Amino acid sequence: MVSPAIRVAPSAANRALNLLRTVQYTHPPTCPCHSNPNHHHHHQTPSLLSHVRRHMATPIDPAREKEYAFEMAASSIRFGPGSTKEVGMDFKNMGAKRVCIVTDSTVTKLDAMKQAVEGLTREGIEFTVFDKVRVEPKDSSVKEAISFAKPYNPDAFLAVGGGSVIDTAKLMNLYTVFPEADFLDFVNAPLGKGLPVTKPLRPLVAVPTTAGTGSETTGTAIFDLVSQKAKTGIAHRNLKPTLGICDPLNTRTMPSAVHASSGLDVLCHSLESWTAIPYNERTPRPTNPINRPAYQGANPISDIFSLQALxxxxxxxxxxxxxxxxxxxxxxxxxxxxxxxxxxxxAGVHLCHGMSYPISSQNPGYKHQGYNVDYPIIPHGVSVAVTAPAVFRFTAASNPDRHLAAAEAFGVDISNVKRESAGEVLGAALAEFLLKLGDQPRGLKDLGFKNSDVEGLVEGTIPQQRVLMLAPTLSKELDAEKGELRKLLEESMDY
Amino acid sequence: MVSPAIRVAPSAANRALNLLRTVQYTHPPTCPCHSNPNHHHHHQTPSLLSHVRRHMATPIDPAREKEYAFEMAASSIRFGPGSTKEVGMDFKNMGAKRVCIVTDSTVTKLDAMKQAVEGLTREGIEFTVFDKVRVEPKDSSVKEAISFAKPYNPDAFLAVGGGSVIDTAKLMNLYTVFPEADFLDFVNAPLGKGLPVTKPLRPLVAVPTTAGTGSETTGTAIFDLVSQKAKTGIAHRNLKPTLGICDPLNTRTMPSAVHASSGLDVLCHSLESWTAIPYNERTPRPTNPINRPAYQGANPISDIFSLQALxxxxxxxxxxxxxxxxxxxxxxxxxxxxxxxxxxxxAGVHLCHGMSYPISSQNPGYKHQGYNVDYPIIPHGVSVAVTAPAVFRFTAASNPDRHLAAAEAFGVDISNVKRESAGEVLGAALAEFLLKLGDQPRGLKDLGFKNSDVEGLVEGTIPQQRVLMLAPTLSKELDAEKGELRKLLEESMDY
Structure with a gap:
């Protein structure tokens, strides 16, 4: 297992990429009115006239103003083989006395749970275990979990499992702290009310047992809103776990099929956030920082993470x-x-994730091989990756350089590729990568979807405005947007 | 000010560097005893015999065991021109009712403070201002600040200024939350007791007005312990600001000399953390995660930040x-x-920072041009950079590939550089960079130090064990260590 030492291959590419990243977030030029940033970002080449006009203008509607700042927040991350056993000490250190452990029926039998339970027991911390998390949660399964947590009223939560477990634990935490809230209060608009989370939640330690969702670092929780036939979720920084314990011993238990589909989720997270619209192109500009979304568009810090992950x-x-x-x-x-x-x-995700939600929830009956559940399932990673070749062919026009850099990450020699071919090249690289990975559907047809299902998938994607607003090159006008989604889904029938 | 668009220069260097980063943190090989990580990390090529021996061995003293995990924690960061004015809403959002603003006599007159004060006033939040922070704080100035904060007993702090201001605010926060603690309780061992901070502190928002210390993201506070003639500090994750507001409008007020010296601090932060010993070579392995230091050695996440910053x-x-x-x-x-x-x-810093503390505090009378203070001052950035060429010549043997990658970041074509020349090449690149920057001392002599001062500087460096322990290639044995420091300081007399 000892890797061979390598030499650094020298070149200018690092610096070039660095440059690329930087130049895409141009700050406003010098301007004596700089104490009011509302006056900026509307001119690339300021003239005296435009400057005077800005100062004379009537107040601008902030809803039409572009963003001018970004905010990076992440859970603390501990990474190391065997670090799960430290978790009892962590809860003791934070003064927790009553912990709700959240897991599912598979993970509860694994060594990760054994380590967690032993850790809490060793420190004499009271705990209870909720092991009924549903893989790919539904609102009903989430509500059942919340009903379990509320009367126990723990002072901290411990999630041991994949994204479904960690997401469910975030929601148990949220509605335990806001016991009077209606379930839809915090759900992303327009399906829910999308209210901001105004109080800090209780400590949540997340121990991932898959390498996929990254849920241990995010403030996002995703579930199926059955009545609306749509996957949606709740997203707010306050949902972030306090600490993610990434213990490589815990992902050794994943079957090969789970390695593959969770890894495809990582692939799309990195590609979608890397290609999302820049943060300073997003509207509206929030009038209060609490309303700045976590999914805020690509920015110079998220870029570093996304490209490295890719x-x-x-x-x-x-x-x-x-x-x-x-x-x-x-x-x-x-x-x-x-x-x-x-x-x-x-930074956020966009089209692959936006379309994946109806793909998973309108599943015609497909059951992915290697998944040990008694109901049809399109694993989340499979449902995001299936549209990826079509999506990045489509988005490349928005920023060919970034799409070329992504193609290069797949090992493509892009030295003679024209910028207008960026989408074709990246789409082909992605299709080849998926093909070589093995055991992946070659498009929506392999999942059982027919051409007549496309319209339903389009309708199920439209409500995902939270992610669609970050999609580059997607039309803002509803009919045009639907047409583009229809085309992307048709192109994804087989690749 | 609009930057020209550039094309991505394609190459294999990104992938190679990525590989380089990865291979340096080899995880233990497969082993059925993996549920106890204490048994790992002592063999590169496991044999059945060594495996059996591990299982039969008497318990190992954890103080001699190497670390097996790393932990990343950082403040939330908001970045954007004009974002300072949001700070009043931030305090309102977190429910703060009584804020202590911390600044210094220069910054208090600047627009950053005006924005902060207006922001709090607009939201009707009560506040007081402490504007007596000393540039390069001493224990006496820190104690004065603490005496101001304790009776006011704010429920949140706002630091507006450079590293000295932000560090002082961290200490005001710490000793307001621990009013009974002795000042030395939390100070880094061996000068202080180095106790861990066992409770969360109050919210602290940091608004940097220099681009240097990065104090807005760290849990470190540095000051001069006059009685011991040594710079030292307090370092614990709980000291981290809640939020750093990085507003590029606020650093426009820096004089050119402050741009230079604070930028040299950034240079050394990135180079020292990039070249620090790997986290999994650090001893002792903590028996409780609360004792895992923030300065834990280079790791795969800190690497991404350090190299990009360089x-x-x-x-x-x-x-x-x-x-x-x-x-x-x-x-x-x-x-x-x-x-x-x-x-x-x-990840931590090492030799440049370790030696900078006695260099600054044993200042023979040098006053750096462009600094508007009425006492002799070697700015922190100047005192770290002055030894950098000698330091990285010395440390290169520990990891030539990393030092070559650093040289490449300076624009050196390393394609024909031998690994054994990595130190010479990086040292020369650094010296040239400092020379071209202008107005920098060409070594300790220019700061007024004589050869007879070296012994005092060595003695002042030795107590900096917290950073020296992260220095690659430095001897563990005291006399040898002193000899190496002496040589580094002698080589830094002029470059």
């Missing part, structure tokens, strides 16, 4: 899927999942 | 120093300072 995923995911004993690759995928979590957790 | 500093610092109207360069230096803060705040 490179690691390309390098290590095929190895992790192929060889269950390649612990170096598995460990690097766990790190990549967390890095991508910080990236998309502060 | 590249940005090389690119933008000369521009920021040369042209006071180059706001793009200034803005990028503020971002670089924050990125480097996250990097070294979780």
């Amino acid at each position: 490179r690691s995923t390309v390098q290590y995911l095929p190895r992790a899927v192929r060889d269950p004993d390649d612990h170096e690759a598995q460990s690097n995928m766990l790190l990549a999942a967390t890095l991508a979590g910080v990236g998309f957790g502060n | 590249r940005s500093t090389v690119q933008y610092l000369p521009r920021a120093v040369r042209d006071p109207d180059d706001h793009e360069a200034q803005s990028n230096m503020l971002l670089a300072a924050t990125l480097a803060g996250v990097g070294f705040g979780n």
